[in-house]
Amino acid sequence: MKGREVLVNLFEACNSGKSVAQLHSLTLKDGLAHDSFFATKLNALYAKYESLGHARKVFDETPNRTVYLWNATLRSYCRENQWEETLYLFHNMISDSRGNDEKPDNFTIPIALKACTGLRALAYGKIVHGFVKKHEKVALDMFVGSALIELYSKCGQMGDALKVFNEFSQPDVFLWTSMVTGYEQNGNPEEALEFFFRMVMVGRVDPDRVTLVSAVSACAQLSNFRLGSCVHGVAIRNGFNSDLSLVNSLLNLYAKTGSVKTAASLFGKMPEKDVISWSSMIACYTHNGAILEALNLFNEMIDRGIEPNSVTVVNALQACAVAGNLEEGKKIHELATRKCFELDITVATALIDMYMKCLAPQEAFDLFKRMPKKDVVSWAALLSGYAQNGMAYKSMGVFRNMLSDETQPDAVAMVKLLTACSELGILQQALCLHAYVIKRAFKNNIFVGASLIELYSKCGSIDIANRLFEGIKDKDVVIWSAMIAGYGVHGQGAEALKVFDKMVKHSAVKPNDVTFLSVLSACSHSGLVEEGIEIFNMMVREYQLKPGPEHYGIIVDLLGRTGELDKAMEIVECMPNASAPHVWGALLGACRIHNDTKLGEAAAKSLFLLDPNHAGYYILLSNIYAMDNKWEHVADLRTLIREKGLNKMSGQSVVEARGDIHSFVAGDRRHQDSDQIFGLLGTLEVKMREESYVPDVDFQQHDMHGGCFTDLKCIKA
C-alpha cells in the first residue's frame, strides 16, 4: 500500500505532459492503471496536457468505471467543444447497456447540459432536465440550475429559464447572473436590469465581474447613459474597474450612448488593452461620426504591431464606408486578403458595403460574385448598394436572384428593398411590394411598416401613406418618425410639424434622435428656419438627446440659409466630434449661397481630408470660386477632379405615366416625345416667371452625361 501513497503524491505533483506518460507507465507496472482512482487522474491529466485520444484510451481500458471517471472524460470532451461526443458518451452512461457502470450525478448533469447548449439541442436538453426531475439522487443544485438556465436562455426560452430560477429560494451569484445574461442576450435589457437590481437590493447578493459585464451590455442596448454610469459606479466600488472584459463592455456602452470623450479617456487609461478594446474604440469613433479618429486609431494599432482580427477589419471598413474613402478602403481590403479574412462572410459583406458607399459598385459586385457563400445580409448589402449608387432598378433584379438562390428575405432585407423601390418612386411597384409584405407576414414589423409609409410618400401617394399610418394601432416611435419624414420629403413641413406636435402632446411615445432628424429635415426642406432651430433646442434641452452629426448637418444648413454663417461655424467648431463630412458639406453649401469664399475654402479644406473622393464638394468649391471670379482656381479644381478620376453621379429621375416608366438625366433628349416634353417645359418656365419665380442659373456646372430612358418592369411578387 505504500506504493499507492507514493503514486498519489506523484500525481498531485504532475504538471506537464511528459510526466503524465511516465506516471502512466508507473501505474501500469504496479498494476494500478485500471484502478478507477488512478484511471480518473490519468484521464484528466492526459486531457489537460497530452491529448484527448490518450485520455479516451485510459477510459476505454478501465473495466469498472466510476462516476468520477465518466465525469472526467465527459468534461474533457466538453472543454474541447466536442459536444456530439460528450452527448454520445452521456447517452451511453444513462442507457442501461453497460449494467455495471454508475449513473450520472449532479456533476455529470451540468456537463451534459453544456453540450446541449453548445449544440442548441433544446429537445435533448429537456430530456436531461427530465432525468434530473426523475432521479432523486441528482439534486437540483445551483450548478445544475445555472446550467439549465443557460441552456434555456441560449435557446431563447426565458420562460423555462425563469421557472428553474424560481425553484431556488436563495439563489447564488451564478443563478442571478445567468438570468441577467439570459435576458440581456435575448434582447430584453429592461428585464435583465430588473434582475440585476433585484439581485443587489432584494437578494442581497454582490454582483461579480460577469454580472456587471451583462448589466453594462443591457444599458448599452438601451443606450441609457445614466443607468450605465450607475453600473460603472458599482463596478468601481467593487474594485472591478480594471477587469478587461468589463472595461471593453463599458467602451461599448459609451460608444452606443454617444459619449466619445468618456470612451476615449477610459481607453487611454486602460492598464491593458486587447484587440477587442481597440476594435471597440474604432467602432465608437465610426458610429459617432469621428471618421478620422477611427482610421487613425486603426493605423496606430497596425503600427504598434497589434494584430487586427476580422471584427477590427469590419469596423475599419465601416469608417471608410461612412467617409466614402475608397483609398483607405482598398488598403484595408488588401490587408484583409493577406489575412484570409475575405473568406469571412461578415468581412466580405462589409467590403461590399464599403465599395458601394464609396461609389464603386462594380468592385462590390465582383467581390459578391467571388463569395463562396452568400447569406441574406450579403444579398441585402448588394441590393441596397445599387440603390445608393442610383441604380435602384438593379435592386429589383438582385431581389429576384436572391429568391432564386433560395434565400428568403428577413425584415431588414425587406426594408432595404422597400427603400430601394422608394428611390424609383414607382407606385405600381410599391403596390406589388406591399402585397408581398402582406403575403409574407412582414406587415406587423414596425420597420417594414415605416418603410412602406416612406415608400408611399416618395411615390407621391402621401394619402395612402397617411391611411397606412392611421391604420396602425400601436404607433411606436419609428412609425411616427416615418410619417413626419413622409410629409417632410413632400415639402409639407407644416403637416410634418402637426404630426410631431400630435405625437408629443397626444401620445405616450417619446420622440428619439431619428424623430428629431425627421422633423429637422422637414423644416429644412420647407425652409422653416426658426421652427427648426427651436426644435433643435427642444431636442437638447427638453429631451436631453445628444445631437449626432446628421442633426448638426441640418442645423448648419438651416443657419447657413439665413446667412448666419458665423453661428453655423460656431456650431461646427463646438461639435463633440468635428469630423463628420456632411456637416462641413452643409457649411460649404451655405458658403456657396452667401458667396463666402474664405469660409468656403476652410470648410473645403476639412472636407477634402475627410472625404477626398466626393466630386460634389470639389464642384461646390469651384462654384464658389466662379462666383468670386477666381477662374484660375476653378480651372485647377477641374483638373484635380479629372486627375482623381472623380465623377459626379448624375441625378436620374424616374417618372411613371399611365403605367409606363421613363427615366432620364439632365438635358436628356433621347425620348421619342422629347420635343413635346421640352415644349411643355418652356411653357411652364414662362408661367413660373409670371408668378415671379427667378431660377438660380448663376453656376451651372453640371457634368452632363448622355442618359437614356429605361423601361422598368414591375416585379412579380
Add this chain to the structure above:
DNA sequence: GTAAGTGTTC
C-alpha cells in the same frame, strides 16, 4: 465543476 466583452444589411 458552472457564466462575460468588439463585427456585416437598418
